[in-house]
Amino acid sequence: MLTADIKIEYDAQSQTLTLIITGEIDHHSVGRLREQADRELAVRRPKELVIDVSGVTFMDSSGLGFILGRYGKAEPLGATTTVKGASPLIHRILRLSGADTFVKVLK
Amino acid sequence: MKNKPVNQMRLEIESKSINEGFARYAVSAFAAQLDPTIEELADLRCAVSEAVTNAIIHGYRGTSGTVYITAKYYEDRTVKIKVADKGVGIEDIKQAMQPLFTTDPSGERGGMGFAVMQSFTDKLAVRSKPGKGTTVTMTKKFAPRD
Numbered sequence A: 001m002l003t004a005d006i007k008i009e010y011d012a013q014s015q016t017l018t019l020i021i022t023g024e025i026d027h028h029s030v031g032r033l034r035e036q037a038d039r040e041l042a043v044r045r046p047k048e049l050v051i052d053v054s055g056v057t058f059m060d061s062s063g064l065g066f067i068l069g070r071y072g073k074a075e076p077l078g079a080t081t082t083v084k085g086a087s088p089l090i091h092r093i094l095r096l097s098g099a100d101t102f103v104k105v106l107k
Numbered sequence B: 001m002k003n004k005p006v007n008q009m010r011l012e013i014e015s016k017s018i019n020e021g022f023a024r025y026a027v028s029a030f031a032a033q034l035d036p037t038i039e040e041l042a043d044l045r046c047a048v049s050e051a052v053t054n055a056i057i058h059g060y061r062g063t064s065g066t067v068y069i070t071a072k073y074y075e076d077r078t079v080k081i082k083v084a085d086k087g088v089g090i091e092d093i094k095q096a097m098q099p100l101f102t103t104d105p106s107g108e109r110g111g112m113g114f115a116v117m118q119s120f121t122d123k124l125a126v127r128s129k130p131g132k133g134t135t136v137t138m139t140k141k142f143a144p145r146d
């Protein structure tokens, strides 16, 4: 319950890599998410990165760091980053940091 | 806020990241006695998570230590939470509290923890002494309910 899971989807046609995260993103859970996400990013080299957080029940600044860090890896590949399914709380954290100016945030 | 709390709790945890989830739920379960809204409780949980995580990552730098947490609430529905460590302390508190400021070299931290605590509670106070440790005090007043 107090941990996070990640599921990966890749659409070859649109070269979209989707990271579907569920559970609680904090400093404890984020390490494993990061490892898996970065492995996929390196292998797929997508043109679009989607981070689906609609199943995320808790996130703090460690989750923000995860999103910013993945954006930092996707951007040099020429990929855009979208955060999908952001709850009001996640939205607030993204806005507070100004992250919403370089990642697209969808409800 | 009156001087005498209606109820209080004290919690000591080891500085292990697995305790971050436990700590934020323990504090929010305590504060839930005031029957706040789900949003108010979620805000509090997030703020507590920030403070506890900072104590573990920055205060103790991943070494073992104890994080001291107290929570009190008052007649007027104010909750006061203290998170303290006996870690390395903060040299320049003002600078540390600036949004986007981080001393983390990994590029995986946004330097937004204090900004989140500030935005998700009503009042944030930080006391710290290099070599002695850091105490973060947060207060949040829940809206009246009937």
Ligand SMILES: Nc1ncnc2c1ncn2[C@@H]1O[C@H](COP(=O)(O)OP(=O)(O)OP(=O)(O)O)[C@@H](O)[C@H]1O
Residues within 6 Å of the ligand: A061, A062, A065, B050, B054, B055, B056, B058, B059, B060, B085, B087, B088, B089, B090, B096, B097, B101, B102, B103, B104, B108, B109, B110, B111, B112, B113, B114, B115, B134
């Ligand atoms: N308990 C603490 N002990 C020592 N230093 C601290 C403590 N809490 C915070 N700091 C210092 O203050 C800085 C800012 O903290 P803040 O939580 O705002 O950002 P962060 O932890 O670096 O990144 P983020 O919280 O976004 O993951 C930290 O980088 C650290 O240098």
Ligand SMILES: [Mg+2]
Residues within 6 Å of the ligand: A061, B050, B053, B054, B112, B113, B114
């Ligand atoms: Mg922090």
